[in-house]
Amino acid sequence: MDLELRALTKRYGEVTAVEDLSATVRPGQVTAFLGPNGAGKSTTLRMLLGLVRPTSGSARIGDRPYAELDAPRRVVGAVLGPDGFHRGRSGRDHLRTVATAAGIGPGRVDEVLDLVELTDAAGRRVGTYSLGMRQRLGLACALLGDPPVLVADEPANGLDPEGIAWLRDFFRGAAADGRTVLLSSHFLAEVTRTADRVLVIDRGRLRFDGSLASLAATVDPEAGAGDAAAIETAFLRLTTAVAA
Numbered sequence: 072m073d074l075e076l077r078a079l080t081k082r083y084g085e086v087t088a089v090e091d092l093s094a095t096v097r098p099g100q101v102t103a104f105l106g107p108n109g110a111g112k113s114t115t116l117r118m119l120l121g122l123v124r125p126t127s128g129s130a131r132i133g134d135r136p137y138a139e140l141d142a143p144r145r146v147v148g149a150v151l152g153p154d155g156f157h158r159g160r161s162g163r164d165h166l167r168t169v170a171t172a173a174g175i176g177p178g179r180v181d182e183v184l185d186l187v188e189l190t191d192a193a194g195r196r197v198g199t200y201s202l203g204m205r206q207r208l209g210l211a212c213a214l215l216g217d218p219p220v221l222v223a224d225e226p227a228n229g230l231d232p233e234g235i236a237w238l239r240d241f242f243r244g245a246a247a248d249g250r251t252v253l254l255s256s257h258f259l260a261e262v263t264r265t266a267d268r269v270l271v272i273d274r275g276r277l278r279f280d281g282s283l284a285s286l287a288a289t290v291d292p293e294a295g296a297g298d299a300a301a302i303e304t305a306f307l308r309l310t311t312a313v314a315a
């Protein structure tokens with residue numbers, strides 16, 4: 072299922088968070104939304120998910136805006152951060168509540184716990200979970216409806232290398248299964264290992280849309296997708312990010 076962003080613009084008073092942004096995100100690959108903090112990534116994802124109303128333009132999932140989806144959890148799974156859980160409840164209870172509200176059978180709860188490797192911790196209170204476990208619980212929640220689209224805002228933030236590697240494999244597997252996967256990140260090194268395609272955003276504007284190889288080639292026509300130095304140079308030229 073495609074995601075279609077058409078001339079998306081969001082203004083907050085004097086601040087233009089996103090300006091005239093158009094892109095199509097395709098299934099079967101991981102697309103990264105890459106840009107420094109404040110570039111407009113979260114605002115764009117939130118417009119896609121119907122949480123922020125665009126000032127102008129439109130965002131569609133398949134052929135509809137999010138608000139017009141009949142069963143949104145069966146179409147798009149959103150991971151917007153590790154902090155939306157009641158710390159006194161268990162991971163399994165949380166998933167059961169969400170499943171019930173969405174009309175999803177309870178059997179799916181154990182399936183998604185298994186998919187994110189949280190089965191052993193499912194009966195524990197979320198307050199005892201590590202950040203990585205809460206991130207995976209968010210992912211489990213997103214997977215309840217077995218959606219063809221996954222959208223995650225900075226999913227690797229704050230995770231240790233092992234947690235980041237686990238997520239990378241997970242999202243790559245989801246794309247290999249034919250899902251549409253859109254992830255935001257401000258961290259270039261992570262994107263170069265995870266994404267097939269990058270949308271570089273800076274100060275609300277789309278600066279680049281293409282494969283990692285074509286991003287590298289903007290610096291050196293001979294450079295390939297594995298040329299980390301060329302990709303970093305390209306990213307720094309396109310954005311106001313500073314070298315790490």
Ligand code: ADP
Pocket residue numbers: 083086087088106107108109110111112113114115
């Ligand atoms: P990113 O996710 O790339 O870090 P954001 O989309 O969160 O960027 O923010 C883009 C810009 O919009 C920033 O300048 C931010 O301060 C501003 N912004 C985001 N949300 C709001 C809001 N609710 N009210 C006012 N300004 C906002």
